[in-house]
Amino acid sequence: MVQKIELKVKKLEHFDSELPLPSYETAGAAGADLRASMPNKETLVIPAGKRVLVPTGLSYEIPEGYEVQVRPRSGMSLKTNLLIVNSPGTIDCDYRGEIKIIIGNFGDDEAHIEHGDRIAQMVIAPVTQATIVETTSLSETERGQGGFGSTGKK
Numbered sequence: 001m002v003q004k005i006e007l008k009v010k011k012l013e014h015f016d017s018e019l020p021l022p023s024y025e026t027a028g029a030a031g032a033d034l035r036a037s038m039p040n041k042e043t044l045v046i047p048a049g050k051r052v053l054v055p056t057g058l059s060y061e062i063p064e065g066y067e068v069q070v071r072p073r074s075g076m077s078l079k080t081n082l083l084i085v086n087s088p089g090t091i092d093c094d095y096r097g098e099i100k101i102i103i104g105n106f107g108d109d110e111a112h113i114e115h116g117d118r119i120a121q122m123v124i125a126p127v128t129q130a131t132i133v134e135t136t137s138l139s140e141t142e143r144g145q146g147g148f149g150s151t152g153k154k
């Protein structure tokens with residue numbers, strides 16, 4: 001069964017009330033789609049090779065002990081030259097500012113984001129904070145310092 005947790009969402013002045021709030025498209029969806037909400041419903045232009053901050057018009061109150069991850073939608077990644085530059089973006093539970101999505105254009109032509117486009121999806125997830133403990137020695141393991149493609153070689 002899918003667990004449910006309340007996420008308080010505040011509409012900001014430039015949120016277009018005709019747009020839906022973030023929504024899960026199917027009963028089993030892990031991510032709720034986020035829409036661009038531009039002041040005056042303008043279209044955002046992203047020149048080739050540049051990035052922009054796309055407004056959603058929403059602020060969240062995430063329950064303590066949780067975070068929201070901003071992830072790309074695979075359809076957008078497959079069909080366009082747009083990407084979420086800092087994917088997955090991290091929304092801290094104590095952040096009260098507007099949720100914005102950093103979108104880059106890696107194509108050779110300028111790209112457009114229309115007001116109301118579904119530009120990302122958000123996943124809410126539990127957070128565990130580490131207690132950082134300094135030490136001078138670490139436990140030994142089979143892997144040791146091997147990494148970055150070190151396994152599976154003869």
Ligand SMILES: O=c1ccn([C@H]2C[C@H](O)[C@@H](COP(=O)(O)OP(=O)(O)OP(=O)(O)O)O2)c(=O)[nH]1
Pocket residue numbers: 070086089090091092093095098099100101102
């Ligand atoms: O895609 C994103 C990523 C972050 N944020 C907001 C919420 C998050 O809580 C805050 C800070 O994000 P982050 O810690 O990733 O950025 P930073 O560069 O470390 O900024 P800060 O010094 O404010 O933590 O910015 C967004 O709206 N969208």
Ligand SMILES: [Mg+2]
Pocket residue numbers: none
């Ligand atoms: Mg930070």
